[in-house]
Amino acid sequence: MTIAYLKRALKAITVSLDSASKLLSEKLIAGRQYSVLQQRLFQVRDGIITLMGEYRGEWRRRFGSQGFRD
Template identity: 85%
Template sequence: DQLFDQKPSLQNEPAAIKLATHSALASAKLAAALSGDDADEIGMTIAYLKRALKAITISMNSAAQLLSGKLITGAQYSVLRQRLFEVRDGIITLMGEYRAEWRRRFGSQGYRS
């Protein structure tokens, strides 16, 4: 949002729209993954985390497109990239924890990454 406030022309830029949309989508998928306290739904939690990771990856690619099109500065890209990587790394960490719990409960049979 801050990026759009600084540069209103980005509101009509496809890469910026994709960045905003997929960042919001990642947030929604993370909320879905982490909102339930039903420990029996580990498989669904992992699936939502995978979807959130995909959305963050698309956001990162969109940010790179904005930089290559000179629509954002290197400094803006750097901040954006850092924030997206923080979220990405958090998702990967959570996926590892949930996968370990899955293996602990059910063994490696039936598990696919």
């Protein structure tokens, strides 16, 4: 179930990145603000992807790859 929550978090980050891009295009935030926001969102995204890999690796270590689901 944890990986499912992490996938939902990735979806939220994708939506956030899209929204930030729209704010920039409508000139509601400055380019510098957009850059900082984008950098922070990608840092969180990278952390989530790392955690997903660790959890999947632990699953495989404990149960093998048989029956592994995302």
